[in-house]
Structures are given as structure tokens and as C-alpha cells.
Amino acid sequence: MEIHTPHNPEIEELERLGDEIALLSAHIEVATARLLDLIRDFDARGGWGNGFLSCAHWLSWRVGMDLGAARERVRVARALPNLPRIAQALSRGELSYTKARALTRVATPETEERLLIFGRAGTAVHVERLVRAWRRVDRNAENREEAERHKSRSLYVYQDEDGMVVIRGRLTPEVGAVVRRALEAAGDRMYAKARVNDPEGDPPTRGQQQADALGMIAEVVHVDAPVLADPNQPGPSVLEDGDHVSAETSRRLACDASRVVMRHTANGHVVEIGARTRTIPPALRRALHHRDRGCRFPGCGVRFAQAHHIRHWAQGGPTTLSNLALLCRRHHRSVHEDGFQVERLADGELQFRRPNGRVLPNAPALPAVHDSEEVLRAQNAGVHLDADTLRPGWSGERVDSGYAIAVMHPLAIRPSQTDGQ
Ligand SMILES: [Zn+2]
Numbered sequence: 052m053e054i055h056t057p058h059n060p061e062i063e064e065l066e067r068l069g070d071e072i073a074l075l076s077a078h079i080e081v082a083t084a085r086l087l088d089l090i091r092d093f094d095a096r097g098g099w100g101n102g103f104l105s106c107a108h109w110l111s112w113r114v115g116m117d118l119g120a121a122r123e124r125v126r127v128a129r130a131l132p133n134l135p136r137i138a139q140a141l142s143r144g145e146l147s148y149t150k151a152r153a154l155t156r157v158a159t160p161e162t163e164e165r166l167l168i169f170g171r172a173g174t175a176v177h178v179e180r181l182v183r184a185w186r187r188v189d190r191n192a193e194n195r196e197e198a199e200r201h202k203s204r205s206l207y208v209y210q211d212e213d214g215m216v217v218i219r220g221r222l223t224p225e226v227g228a229v230v231r232r233a234l235e236a237a238g239d240r241m242y243a244k245a246r247v248n249d250p251e252g253d254p255p256t257r258g259q260q261q262a263d264a265l266g267m268i269a270e271v272v273h274v275d276a277p278v279l280a281d282p283n284q285p286g287p288s289v290l291e292d293g294d295h296v297s298a299e300t301s302r303r304l305a306c307d308a309s310r311v312v313m314r315h316t317a318n319g320h321v322v323e324i325g326a327r328t329r330t331i332p333p334a335l336r337r338a339l340h341h342r343d344r345g346c347r348f349p350g351c352g353v354r355f356a357q358a359h360h361i362r363h364w365a366q367g368g369p370t371t372l373s374n375l376a377l378l379c380r381r382h383h384r385s386v387h388e389d390g391f392q393v394e395r396l397a398d399g400e401l402q403f404r405r406p407n408g409r410v411l412p413n414a415p416a417l418p419a420v421h422d423s424e425e426v427l428r429a430q431n432a433g434v435h436l437d438a439d440t441l442r443p444g445w446s447g448e449r450v451d452s453g454y455a456i457a458v459m460h461p462l463a464i465r466p467s468q469t470d471g472q
């Protein structure tokens with residue numbers, strides 16, 4: 052039994068404050084629904100594609116959100132079009148973003164309605180717990196087989212008695228598909244060329260073709276020495292089989308200097324195995340990784356990164372800490388082949404520029420906000436919101452997520468099935 056003190060001004064004041072919090076929260080949820088619509092549009096139209104790894108990386112960079120939260124925003128934004136009921140409840144301020152985020156991890160068009168009823172009734176904690184249990188059922192039912200397959204992956208490379216190298220393995224379907232496509236593409240080209248050069252010869256067997264294709268995929272890059280120093284030199288940069296790569300690409304491949312690059316004269320004689328003499332000493336590489344920690348491109352930070360010579364060593368740039376910067380594979384390509392520029396300023400900071408010359412800041416400033424609450428209320432004018440809009444239907448009773456799963460999940464074993472009716 053509760054005892055209320057009538058007309059206690061302190062309690063009434065606190066209740067008003069609580070209502071205000073609830074109302075503004077509902078406004079923020081409605082605004083979040085609108086934000087997710089904008090993110091979905093931006094993502095679908097590739098607005099982040101000018102230098103960023105993903106829409107989440109762009110979001111994290113542009114508005115200062117942590118990367119995990121940004122990934123979740125993008126994931127939820129993409130999920131909502133297939134879950135119209137959850138999307139609508141969010142846009143009306145009846146379901147919090149936190150609950151929508153949890154429900155969209157498991158909801159399908161078939162289960163959406165049931166989950167939404169639970170989502171409206173329960174608290175965020177109940178919903179989290181339900182979703183965790185739901186995922187366990189999903190995983191058990193659907194992923195056991197995949198996990199078994201994944202566990203069996205392997206690759207062995209060993210030398211046989213006659214000196215030939217034997218490769219044997221089991222790859223996951225995704226990796227296998229990539230390998231097969233690469234082998235097919237390389238094999239087709241080599242086979243076509245062999246027919247042109249020797250139209251009467253016996254065509255190679257499929258096995259022979261694939262062995263040659265694998266060798267081609269693994270080829271080292273051959274590049275003319277003058278081209279490395281000056282990309283405008285006319286000399287070719289060629290892969291072993293004569294396929295050209297651009298001078299910029301060969302400069303990138305030589306940039307980290309951990310790769311063997313053969314330099315040869317115009318008539319094809321190898322004059323130097325360039326990279327061996329340019330290897331970054333282990334101590335310097337450690338210092339570089341310690342300083343940069345990952346890709347330095349604004350908004351990236353990927354850990355697996357290569358050492359980029361800000362001034363290329365082939366142009367006399369020294370292999371020193373101040374002339375090096377870590378870049379991930381993708382952003383290394385951005386600065387060599389896509390026209391992005393990087394320089395080290397007098398104060399030691401790195402500055403990146405887009406191909407059009409505009410500076411790409413490390414962390415852009417957020418726009419100035421005036422009367423944010425008024426703006427929010429005006430934008431949400433079409434939606435009826437009050438202090439109770441977000442209130443869960445839960446009145447304090449015990450919530451058993453195991454029972455909830457049993458009656459709601461399509462793959463759950465129902466009590467009636469185990470009871471023998
Ligand atoms: Zn580089």
C-alpha cells in the first residue's frame with residue numbers, strides 16, 4: 052500500500068520534470084526515426100563512397116559517433132523497410148530506438164507483429180533478454196550446420212617426393228567462390244593466349260590450366276626502374292604474363308617495400324630486385340605501428356596497414372618515421388591511384404586532401420544548433436506525443452522470456468508438442 056502526501060509541491064514538481072523527460076525522449080525517438088531514413092537514403096546512394104570504408108565509418112567521422120553505434124544505426128536503417136510495423140511504431144514515438152535496435156536483430160516479416168507486441172509491453176531490459184534468447188534458438192536451429200562446415204576449413208601446402216608442391220584443402224563456400232572465380236578468370240585468359248601462340252598444340256587439361264592460373268595469380272610485379280621514379284615516363288610496368296598495371300599501381304606495390312619488385316631494362320633483363328634494399332628495418336616498423344596504430348586516413352583506423360612513403364623512396368624520399376604513414380590497403384590505393392593527397396605539416400600532423408584539393412579534416416565540426424528543442428518539436432508537429440507515448444505496458448509482473456520464446460518463436464519446441472497434447 053502506498054501513502055501519498057497530498058499537494059506536496061516537491062513531488063508534483065518532480066512529476067512534471069519526469070513528464071518533461073518522457074516527452075522530450077519521445078520527440079528524440081521520432082527524430083531518430085527520421086535520422087534513420089536519411090541514413091538509409093545516404094547509404095543506398097553511396098554518399099560515403101568518396102574515401103570511406105563504409106557508411107558507418109563516414110557517420111562515425113562526420114558526427115563523432117563511436118563506430119559500433121554507427122554500425123548499428125546503419126544496420127537498423129537497412130532493416131526497417133522490411134519491418135514496416137516496427138518502423139511505424141518508431142516513427143510515432145511508440146517504440147524506443149533501443150527496443151527497435153534489439154527487435155530488428157531477430158524480426159522477420161513473419162515474426163514482426165508478435166515481437167512488436169512484446170516490444171511495446173516490455174521494458175528495454177525485457178526486450179534485450181527476449182532477443183538474446185530468441186537468437187539462441189535461431190542459432191541452434193539454423194547455424195549448427197554452418198558452424199560444422201566452417202570448422203572443417205583447412206589448407207595444406209607440402210612438397211612431394213619428386214619435388215612438386217601439393218596443395219590440398221577445404222575452403223568455406225564464400226572463400227571457395229572467390230578462389231574459383233579468380234582461377235577461372237586467369238585460366239580463361241591463359242588458355243586463349245595459348246591457342247593463339249600454338250593453335251596446333253594439345254590443349255592443356257583442366258587441371259593443368261588451373262595450376263597455371265594459380266601461378267599467374269601469385270605472380271610478382273615486374274616494373275621498369277625509371278617508371279618507378281617518375282610515373283610520367285613512358286616505360287611499361289608489367290605483370291609476368293605481359294598484363295600492364297599502371298605506373299601508379301606499381302609505385303604503390305613498391306611503396307611499403309616489403310614486397311619483391313623486380314626492376315628490369317627495356318629489353319627485359321632483370322637489373323635489380325629493388326625491394327630487398329629498401330626493406331623497412333623491424334625496429335622502425337614497430338615504431339611506426341606504435342605511433343600510427345592503424346590506417347591514418349580520416350575516419351578509418353583499420354589495424355592491418357601498410358607503410359606509405361609520403362615522398363616515394365624512388366624519388367629520394369627517406370625511409371624515416373617522419374616520411375612514413377600507415378595506410379590500410381584500400382586507402383593506400385586512394386593516395387596512389389585515386390588522387391587523394393597526403394602531406395605532413397610543419398607541426399608533424401598529417402593532412403589529407405580529396406582529389407579536388409579540398410582538405411579532409413580528421414574530425415569535422417558539427418553544425419551549430421540553435422533552439423534545438425523548438426526545431427525538434429516543429430519537425431515532429433504531425434505526430435501526437437505525450438509523456439505516456441513511450442511508456443511500456445508492463446505493470447511489474449515477472450516476465451519469463453523462456454515461456455515467451457516457447458509461444459512466439461516459430462522454431463521453438465512448444466509445450467503442447469512435448470506434453471503429447
Ligand atoms: Zn604508398
Ligand SMILES: [Zn+2]
Binds near residue numbers: 346347348351352379
Ligand atoms: Zn584506411
